[in-house]
Amino acid sequence: MGNSFLLSELAGKIGAVLHGPDAEVTGIAAVEEAGPGTVTFLSNPKYARQARETKATAVIAKDPIPGAACSFLLTPNPYHAFACTIELFHPPVRHAAGISPMAFVHPEAEVGKEVSIGPFTVVEAGAVLGDRVVLYAGAYVGKGASVGEDSILYPRATLYEGVRVGRRAILHAGCVVGSDGFGFAPTPEGYRKIPQVGTVEIGDDVEIGANTAIDRAVMGVTRVGRGTKLDNLVQVGHNVTIGSDTVIAAQVGISGSSRVGNRVMIGGQVGLAGHLEVGDGVMLGAKAGVAESLTAAESPAWSGIPAMPHRTWLRMAMLLPKLPELFRRVRRLEGRNRPEGEE
Amino acid sequence: MGNSFLLSELAGKIGAVLHGPDAEVTGIAAVEEAGPGTVTFLSNPKYARQARETKATAVIAKDPIPGAACSFLLTPNPYHAFACTIELFHPPVRHAAGISPMAFVHPEAEVGKEVSIGPFTVVEAGAVLGDRVVLYAGAYVGKGASVGEDSILYPRATLYEGVRVGRRAILHAGCVVGSDGFGFAPTPEGYRKIPQVGTVEIGDDVEIGANTAIDRAVMGVTRVGRGTKLDNLVQVGHNVTIGSDTVIAAQVGISGSSRVGNRVMIGGQVGLAGHLEVGDGVMLGAKAGVAESLTAAESPAWSGIPAMPHRTWLRMAMLLPKLPELFRRVRRLEGRNRPEGEE
């Protein structure tokens, strides 16, 4: 709001090269909505037509689009340059330091410098908040739980007792970290709860989506590694280990004791059974059901229920609607191949 | 509680015609549980047996059921008449106007007339509440967010900064509107967050289920159109547009930038990939996985993963359990068709 830059100046700030005339830009917008005076971006060359039709003053892209009237800010990683540009036009909100008089911070909690604590938040005994931590209204930090420097808990984000969150983590509204894992021993009188006495560790730079739930370990630790991003409404069972720089889309469920590697990408609504391993770099297509361990060496991408190599799945999925026809064709073949004596 | 009506009187109020003797009724109940003095309803004639066996004094239905001893309240839209009747017996709760002394309402928030604000709610600076808005305990209205007249936020419903909610909307407990969309640019050092600087607009008469999450746009607006109903635990990604009078069952996930039309019906646990379009009036069967745009002209209903016309899916699904048999049959055919010289 109010920020403006020359394209040449912007190019320098985002590591791009200006191609075309220089001009002033005052905002950033999606390619369909961009007007004069704005900059937009194109991650995928297949949207070249949109670039030719845009009214934006400049487009962030890998290569100039022939026939486009606008200027270009050229960079090998347009998506990253786009992120930088948004931040230049919309600098992150600074939260005023201070503790709301309507918050409850236990006298035995340890609170860092310049923290910002909203009304109706709770910080229990023994909890530790690093410097510049932001707790929005209604956030809950249980007994002995800790939150690293510069992390943000949005409204009602909840850390159960003893849970540890790293630095620069972002926890969205309503997420729950450290609820009891789902473990019950059958007895003749019904299920008996297995006390869940482990904890959860969330690494630095992790983002956790709204209303996502991560269970504490029965014993030991449920882990989410550095830089990993979880979308909304994800379920992470007890004793799960998730590596670094892994991306997990909304509504994914990971059952207890499974291990997910580094740089894994998991599509929406995927389900993982328990006690299995998904190797580094694996991609799981949306809605896949993973019942056994799998690695990127076997196949870089997997889809389907149960999961199979993505290329196999693509061919299989294309044929599913033709299954009735296949049954008819086989019946016809059988008619022509009836052994003598059969009707 | 305590309300009672003559059937003839009730018929007038709900736009029905009384068929059979008049009598007093004092309540409404499900057909299996209805006793003397109650009215019940029958949306589907296939439950005729239940109507014949009911002890209810009257049944709301399209046509009288031959052989039933009760009276009938006949109407072309029994479900609608049923809704009216429930309301007559259970008039909606009136919330006493007033602001709890245990709420936090920022002095720079704008609060309409006769609002009802429970304890531990937060209304941040610049937020606007229309007349008669109800905020249950723990609801959160972020900076500059707005809530239209007569809307209700149940406990802990959360609006992030700047989100706009229309009139007569109902937001159930724990729902989150305006959390960051899921966007990260890969860099050699890990993922870099794309700041999500857009917003969300929720139309008039929308209902949002418990613990549902709707992300703000990266730029621009995530939209939910007038009269649309979202069930519990639904995920709506950034920059999604949902039309009017669309109904979305529980645990559905809609990925970023997809567009869902008007009067669409989406069954439970359906998943939509990103950047696609679902046309007006389309019906999506439970658990469908939609990976490409589709319209009602191609097929009114779609099911399966990936989604195919529902009729195709029905035939396909019936044959799936017979797949092992089909493989055996083909093997047998091959045995009979071995070219000479092969074993």
Place this chain on the structure above:
Amino acid sequence: MGNSFLLSELAGKIGAVLHGPDAEVTGIAAVEEAGPGTVTFLSNPKYARQARETKATAVIAKDPIPGAACSFLLTPNPYHAFACTIELFHPPVRHAAGISPMAFVHPEAEVGKEVSIGPFTVVEAGAVLGDRVVLYAGAYVGKGASVGEDSILYPRATLYEGVRVGRRAILHAGCVVGSDGFGFAPTPEGYRKIPQVGTVEIGDDVEIGANTAIDRAVMGVTRVGRGTKLDNLVQVGHNVTIGSDTVIAAQVGISGSSRVGNRVMIGGQVGLAGHLEVGDGVMLGAKAGVAESLTAAESPAWSGIPAMPHRTWLRMAMLLPKLPELFRRVRRLEGRNRPEGEE
């Protein structure tokens, strides 16, 4: 913490028999992580190798593992003995009785003895809390709702008006009980809400996971039976009835008016359509889609979309990736069987 036992003493407390030398143990750990002085457990004999390699002083198991250096605590139900042992080393937290001065307890609420009520909790008029109930920060007990003795509501667990919860129930953070069912009557002007005037009853010894949502009945009661356990992010629609000692994994969705029996086991992400019945003792495999009633007599376990007997599904699922090959084989057969005169 600090507890220590002789193995012989521990055996007596958990109903096991000591096999091997007696020794002191001071903690319990997972088999991979167990060190000297700890006890661990082995529910499944297929992990025998782990038992042979463990550094634990003793292993809880059904039978001694030949070749293992450790002592054994032998019992027919190791999982149950494991639960008891955890509790001996980690006795359950005692919550100090008392009502936070920062809670809101309506003067017309009825509060039992020795309850523990955290800050920013709300107990509305007419609500009833049994003895020793624990309400963590931000929990919400609506008008006239009741919570039985010894039950625990974790932060922000929410009971709408009139909902009844039994004794010794555990409700995890963010769960919602009693939100409106999803019912709308179509009218020419759009959907009209069917008022949801029923309630919810949660039995004794039920556990409800984080961010799970259970809707109130349109009329009558949505029920969760005694001893039933629901994992995180589960959806239970209006008028659903769930029996006793049933276990429901994360992200399951049960549509309105369906009935789930006793001792049912439902895997993660399963979906049930509405108005159907799942018989006592049925097992539903992860991600199954149940569209029709089914019983354990027909098949003890069911999987797939739509659900079929699990054994059928296993065979079918193994063949799915071979579908492209089957199409090729049929095409080849057709080539050999072209009737005379065809090309």
